[in-house]
Amino acid sequence: MNRLYQTLDSFGAILLAIIWVAPLLFAFWAAFHTTSDAVNFNLTSSWTLDNFRIAWEGAPWLKYFRNTFVLVTVVLIGQFIITTLAGFAFAQVKFPGKDLVFILVLLQLFILPEVLIVENYAMVSRLGLFDSVLGVGMPYMASAFGIFLMRQAFKSVPIELHEAARIEGCSWFGILLKVYVPLAKPTYLAYALVSVSTHWNNFLWPLIVTNSEDTRPLTVGLSIFGAPENGVDISIISAATLMSIAPLLITFLIFQRQFVQAFLRTGIK
Amino acid sequence: MRNTANLERRRQAIYGWLLLSPAALLLTFFAFYPSLATLWSSLFSRGTRRKPSEFVGPENYLDLMQDPTFWLVVKNNLLYAGVTIPVSIFFALAMALWANSKISARGFVRTAYFTPTVLPMIAAANLWLFFYTPGFGVLDQIGALFGLPSVNWLGQPETALWAVIIVTIWKEAGFFMIFYLAALQTIPTDLKEAADIEGASRWTYTRRIVLPLLMPTTLFIMVNALINSVKLIDHLFILTKGGPSDASKLILYYIWEMAFAFFDAPHAAALTILILLALGIVAAIQFFYMEKRTHYQ
Numbered sequence: 001m002n003r004l005y006q007t008l009d010s011f012g013a014i015l016l017a018i019i020w021v022a023p024l025l026f027a028f029w030a031a032f033h034t035t036s037d038a039v040n041f042n043l044t045s046s047w048t049l050d051n052f053r054i055a056w057e058g059a060p061w062l063k064y065f066r067n068t069f070v071l072v073t074v075v076l077i078g079q080f081i082i083t084t085l086a087g088f089a090f091a092q093v094k095f096p097g098k099d100l101v102f103i104l105v106l107l108q109l110f111i112l113p114e115v116l117i118v119e120n121y122a123m124v125s126r127l128g129l130f131d132s133v134l135g136v137g138m139p140y141m142a143s144a145f146g147i148f149l150m151r152q153a154f155k156s157v158p159i160e161l162h163e164a165a166r167i168e169g170c171s172w173f174g175i176l177l178k179v180y181v182p183l184a185k186p187t188y189l190a191y192a193l194v195s196v197s198t199h200w201n202n203f204l205w206p207l208i209v210t211n212s213e214d215t216r217p218l219t220v221g222l223s224i225f226g227a228p229e230n231g232v233d234i235s236i237i238s239a240a241t242l243m244s245i246a247p248l249l250i251t252f253l254i255f256q257r258q259f260v261q262a263f264l265r266t267g268i269k
Numbered sequence: 270m271r272n273t274a275n276l277e278r279r280r281q282a283i284y285g286w287l288l289l290s291p292a293a294l295l296l297t298f299f300a301f302y303p304s305l306a307t308l309w310s311s312l313f314s315r316g317t318r319r320k321p322s323e324f325v326g327p328e329n330y331l332d333l334m335q336d337p338t339f340w341l342v343v344k345n346n347l348l349y350a351g352v353t354i355p356v357s358i359f360f361a362l363a364m365a366l367w368a369n370s371k372i373s374a375r376g377f378v379r380t381a382y383f384t385p386t387v388l389p390m391i392a393a394a395n396l397w398l399f400f401y402t403p404g405f406g407v408l409d410q411i412g413a414l415f416g417l418p419s420v421n422w423l424g425q426p427e428t429a430l431w432a433v434i435i436v437t438i439w440k441e442a443g444f445f446m447i448f449y450l451a452a453l454q455t456i457p458t459d460l461k462e463a464a465d466i467e468g469a470s471r472w473t474y475t476r477r478i479v480l481p482l483l484m485p486t487t488l489f490i491m492v493n494a495l496i497n498s499v500k501l502i503d504h505l506f507i508l509t510k511g512g513p514s515d516a517s518k519l520i521l522y523y524i525w526e527m528a529f530a531f532f533d534a535p536h537a538a539a540l541t542i543l544i545l546l547a548l549g550i551v552a553a554i555q556f557f558y559m560e561k562r563t564h565y566q
Contacts, residue, residue: 095285
């Protein structure tokens with residue numbers, strides 16, 4: 001009886017897994033075949049790299065890659081600095097109004113930047129950041145989620161370490177940098193993975209604030225490239241899609257365990 | 270003595286606010302001020318060259334109430350939330366139970382479930398385009414094997430929203446699975462042993478022990494899924510653009526369209542305020558729930 005269950009389980013699990021990767025597999029198949037071979041599932045047909053060549057020549061991908069790379073880096077650096085400072089303030093400094101401010105910060109978890117696109121767009125224009133990478137990244141830097149995460153990480157640091165450093169004559173800032181930050185390394189790593197994959201994939205906001213090849217990230221570039229008005233066929237779209245997801249996907253497959261751990265660490269607390 | 274304590278307290282307060290100031294500044298610029306500005310501009314009419322914008326009170330909201338597209342979009346979004354939330358939670362649970370059990374090819378299975386999570390929604394939409402295209406798309410070809418007629422999944426009002434919903438479920442389920450997996454690993458193994466000794470069937474064990482223990486996780490996931498049902502609209506840009514005849518249009522897409530395609534910022538602002546209100550209610554419920562949970566701990 002138990003063995004039967006196990007076989008059924010394996011069967012169901014693997015069937016669902018195959019269904020789940022099918023879209024990727026079909027795209028892979030289509031990207032390496034001519035359109036007619038791809039849609040006819042001509043299994044004996046020859047493989048080709050032409051789709052990648054045509055897709056690559058069809059848009060300034062190198063620029064898009066660079067823009068996305070710069071964007072995720074800028075966002076991450078900004079987030080690290082801002083959430084570290086704020087997280088430390090909430091975790092270890094006593095000051096009047098702390099609880100009220102913390103609730104205000106948590107409110108931002110629900111005031112999604114995505115929903116405020118109209119006024120955020122006005123704000124970015126006012127600051128002269130329209131069509132700049134900084135303009136795309138800035139609304140996400142003071143992430144309430146990140147502040148909360150850092151606060152939790154810093155709260156778990158034993159107070160003895162803090163006191164020992166103080167007796168040694170370390171300044172507040174020195175204590176933060178030499179005691180708290182190194183101890184929160186796993187949290188930083190987890191946050192980095194989540195942040196990079198979120199902003200690598202972000203679309204709506206970059207679509208609104210970018211207007212040129214020099215700032216447009218991959219997702220926006222891909223959506224323009226694949227727009228039906230451009231009449232690009234399915235094999236070439238598949239090739240372009242695979243190209244643009246390859247860096248993140250390959251990184252994920254290599255560091256799978258860390259990725260999953262990262263999502264767990266950031267999500268559960 | 271009292272003086273030094275006072276000094277220290279004041280110093281801490283200054284440090285605290287200094288440390289907080291970058292975050293406070295950015296949150297003010299990109300969350301609090303925009304929220305208030307949205308509320309303010311939702312009370313004004315749209316300015317044209319001939320007629321400057323003027324205070325109109327609740328008129329923009331009343332316009333929305335009389336706009337059939339608004340109601341259609343709300344209905345679409347309710348259906349979108351009502352289907353994607355329970356279905357992706359169901360799949361996530363099944364995936365987690367499988368990925369946590371002793372089955373063959375567990376590594377492959379886990380990877381397969383989680384992979385869609387790391388893809389951009391835009392890329393996911395491109396992948397699914399190959400499934401939905403009428404005539405030579407994968408779905409139509411499978412249908413043809415069984416002698417079914419070709420269906421324009423994305424091009425007809427009855428199916429367009431469902432096609433969008435399926436992509437969202439595909440993208441979300443693996444993400445939610447992770448949270449269930451984490452929760453499953455915290456269930457002590459002696460519970461399983463005790464259930465085995467008592468002769469409880471696998472189904473009883475799952476229903477009576479595992480599911481109740483997963484309840485807090487389920488609530489956490491539900492809040493996330495609810496927020497996502499407002500946020501996840503990127504694939505509309507590729508798959509349907511909200512059509513045909515608004516059949517697959519969702520609220521955030523409608524906001525974008527009003528503001529950036531029709532340049533009607535006041536109505537977009539009014540709609541934004543309604544969404545913020547809805548999210549605020551969700552926030553309040555969650556805060557209440559969190560309060561209750563800490564109370565029992």
